[in-house]
Amino acid sequence: MIRWLTALFFSIAVHLGILFGYSAFSLESNEPLKRKITNVNFLESEIDEKVEIKKPKTTNPKKKTEKKDQAIKEPKEKINEIENLDEYLKEEELKKENDYKLGIVEQISSKVIKDIEGLWVRPNNISNGMFVDFNLKLNRIGIIESIELKKSSGNQTFDRAALTAIRKYKQVKYIRNIDDETFRTYFADFTLRFKPE
Amino acid sequence: MKKILALIVFSLNFHADLVLEITESASKPIKIAILEKNNNSLAGQEIVEIVRNDLTRTGEFEVIANDELLSIPTNEDEVIQRDWLLLDVDSIVFVDVQIEENNLDISYSIFDISYNDTEDKRRVLGLPDSLRQSSHYVSDGIYKFFYGIEGISSTKLMYVTKTSNTHKLIISDADGFNEQVLLKSNSSIISPAWSNDAEQIAYVSFENNRAQVFTQNLASGQRELIISSKSSVSSPAWSPNNKELAFASTKDGNSEIYVINLKTKKINRLTENLAIDTEPAWSPDGKKIIFTSDRSGSPQIYEIDVRTKLKRRLTTIGNYNARASYLNKSEIILVHRNQADFNIASLNLKSRELSVLTSTKNDESPCIAPNGNVIIYSTKDGNLSYLAGVNISSKVSFKLPALYGELKEPAWSPFIR
Secondary structure, eight states: OHHHHHHHHHHHHHHHHHHHHHHHHHHHHHHHHHHHHHTHHHHHHHHHHHHHHHHHHHHOHHHHHHHHHHHHHHHHHHHHHHHHHHHHHHHHHHHHHHHHHHHHHHHHHHHHHHHHHHHOOOOSOOOTTOOEEEEEEEOTTOBEEEEEEEEOOSOHHHHHHHHHHHHHHOBOGGGGGSOHHHIIIIISEEEEEEOOO | OHHHHHHHHHHHHTOOOOEEEEOOOOOSOEEEEEEEOSOOOHHHHHHHHHHHHHHHHHSSEEEOOGGGOSOOOSSGGGOOHHHHHHTTOOEEEEEEEEEETTEEEEEEEEEETTTTEEEEEEEEEEOGGGHHHHHHHHHHHHHHHHHSSOOOTTOEEEEEEEETTEEEEEEEETTSOSOEEEEEESSOEEEEEEOTTSSEEEEEEOTTSSOEEEEEETTTOOEEEEEEOSSOEEEEEEOTTSSEEEEEEOTTSSOEEEEEETTTOOEEEOOOSSSOEEEEEEOTTSSEEEEEEOTTSSOEEEEEETTTOOEEEOOOSSSOEEEEEEEETTEEEEEEEETTEEEEEEEETTTOOEEEOOOOSBOEEEEEOTTSSEEEEEEEETTEEEEEEEETTTOOEEEOOOOSSEEEEEEEOOOOO
8 A cells, every 4th residue: 555655656756747847848849949930039139130229219318319409400401591592592583683684774775876876977086085975864765854064075076976966866765665773773864975996 | 761861872872874885976978958048149059059069079968959858947947847857957057148349258057956056157258259269168167067177178179181282280179160270381291289388389391391390389370490300300299398399300310219408409319229219208297208119029108217218118018009198197098009900098007907998990199188088089981081089088989070181190289278
């Protein structure tokens, strides 16, 4: 009986041992298998890398603030750039407008010069460098309202011939269709110089 | 208040001082009408006609005919500006003629159409028999008003004519009227020249079967023999002070340029070489003489300093340049062969630019009007030779009536006062 009890005890102990051992081995063996299948190493390293990426966000507050600053600055610059762009566009617009106006002024001026050259019969007693300046004031529709001798050539016939050409011209017709500002700036009051080449 | 000020400043700052420069002028003539004022006298009509022709001949005026007018005012108050603007007329010249006993009184006014008022009033007084000459003075006054230099209608022309075997030295008005024969000869007369005070002339006559240089006082008709030589003498030219005559002569062998003092009769030889030197002409200041010489192998123009006798060649273009005279201190005119044609040309002494002025083919003996703006020359059309002219400013050419078989060597008088 004692032997049977001892044998039973040992048998139970062996079985418990086997069971324990099996359970223990079976748990251990599952792990490496699982790792092998799922390539946990790689995954772990990937996770580590991810952690490393995440780390600075969490572990390096300085870098984070710099990034924040950058993130704050960028929109401000963008806003400034946009504001500058607006100004730039405005400037460009103004420049274009100015160029356009100057183009008109140049066109009208050329026409006026051509017209008056067609009316001016210059005298024969002209010396080198001789010129006469007249100041002309026009009304809004281009009629010459006043002709003032600004600088005489010193030659009465020469001055008179120039004055006759202006009197015959009477009206600068081309300025009727220009805007008020261009008229006021350039043509309301301008100088006509007669200087034969 | 500040805004208004700012606006004023703004507008002041943005007023651009625009200066338009007129450098070219119209090449068209001044369009005028010449009308007799108040009455229609025969003398008035004649004067208006003479003035009209004088001004038209310049090429620098377009004188509108009465039958083209929309209205004919008899004085300034009757001018309807619109009518004249439609015709694009610049001015009306009103001529008022009064003849009383021995006085011819011509008043004229220049009415500017664009100004719509009288710009100028002048008066010419003369004797009734000086109607043509007085009319020419009116023309010259109008010309000067518009062009600033003296007109030449009242000047004279001198030229030589040949009909059959008769040679005549003639003086006429600048329009060819009023011819007066100064010398009539069966022998040649060449190289007539005016003194600069228009009181005397000089010419070469072969009446004694040799070339002799005479001077003649126009008022008294008195002649003086200046140079008599068995050899050739030609081209007498008065110095600007009328105290000397330059001439060409072969008296020392070949043709050279000489200057004779009219008071002392002392002769100064200027050129000395084996070539032919001829056709001298004085510079306006009397310090230099230009002449034709073939020393380079073809006739070219040279200039010599009368005092130092230093010479320089002036023409380099073409193989025939001759008969030069000064247009002014920096320009000369000459006869230039242009391929087969002989034309009158001008040469700028600074730029050496040569400009052909005439389009006729056989031009010779150019001479310059005293205002420096017209050149007259003789030219040939077949067997007929006549005087033609060109206006330097307007480039307009004109012909004088051909009344003789041969008409040559024109000489334009100085201004006659």
